[in-house]
Amino acid sequence: QKEVEQDPGPLSVPEGAIVSLNCTYSNSAFQYFMWYRQYSRKGPELLMYTYSSGNKEDGRFTAQVDKSSKYISLFIRDSQPSDSATYLCAMSAINDMRFGAGTRLTVKP
Amino acid sequence: GAVVSQHPSRVICKSGTSVKIECRSLDFQATTMFWYRQFPKQSLMLMATSNEGSKATYEQGVEKDKFLINHASLTLSTLTVTSAHPEDSSFYICSASIGSEQFFGPGTRLTVL
Numbered sequence: 001q002k003e004v005e006q007d008p009g010p011l012s013v014p015e016g017a018i019v020s021l022n023c024t025y026s027n028s029a030f031q032y033f034m035w036y037r038q039y040s041r042k043g044p045e046l047l048m049y050t051y052s053s054g055n056k057e058d059g060r061f062t063a064q065v066d067k068s069s070k071y072i073s074l075f076i077r078d079s080q081p082s083d084s085a086t087y088l089c090a091m092s093a094i095n096d097m098r099f100g101a102g103t104r105l106t107v108k109p
Numbered sequence: 110g111a112v113v114s115q116h117p118s119r120v121i122c123k124s125g126t127s128v129k130i131e132c133r134s135l136d137f138q139a140t141t142m143f144w145y146r147q148f149p150k151q152s153l154m155l156m157a158t159s160n161e162g163s164k165a166t167y168e169q170g171v172e173k174d175k176f177l178i179n180h181a182s183l184t185l186s187t188l189t190v191t192s193a194h195p196e197d198s199s200f201y202i203c204s205a206s207i208g209s210e211q212f213f214g215p216g217t218r219l220t221v222l
Contacts, residue, residue: 044213
């Protein structure tokens with residue numbers, strides 16, 4: 001079993017749709033949870049960073065962490081074509097960071 | 110936000126040559142930098158963790174004599190791919206940490222002919 005599981009997609013939605021991206025993990029030592037967005041041939045950029053269970057909102061993005069279920073989510077509201085990218089979940093303990101496989105998202109105009 | 114740069118962004122080299130990739134934290138000091146490799150349509154794979162002034166810690170399966178890492182200062186880490194072969198062709202990405210957050214460079218695409 002991989003430490004971090006993420007459905008690679010691809011996921012295609014119409015503009016304006018709500019997108020839900022998810023990851024599960026097995027290592028209960030993970031304390032920090034991140035979502036990165038990666039455009040083609042670019043390095044990942046940090047979107048959201050959370051520590052505790054619960055929700056964190058930033059504009060159209062909401063990150064949700066459920067430590068009891070070892071499950072994290074990223075919601076994108078009112079999705080835009082510019083949101084088309086690969087979204088990577090990541091989680092870390094001290095000096096140990098693991099990434100999901102990434103979900104390729106396409107938002108169609 | 111914190112900015113990490115990489116140079117070069119793209120390199121094409123002949124098999125058997127060595128290639129050096131630089132990773133710099135531009136507006137902060139990073140005691141720890143990470144090197145990742147990413148194959149097409151795959152996730153980031155951690156290669157090594159680089160701490161300033163000490164030897165890098167390599168992940169299992171990564172040859173330390175092939176992938177030389179030097180973290181000479183708090184703002185610069187270099188990765189040298191020695192005697193590169195076509196199977197080393199990949200996207201190499203560095204990141205630098207501030208506390209528990211990591212900030213990624215733009216990546217270097219290496220193509221070995």
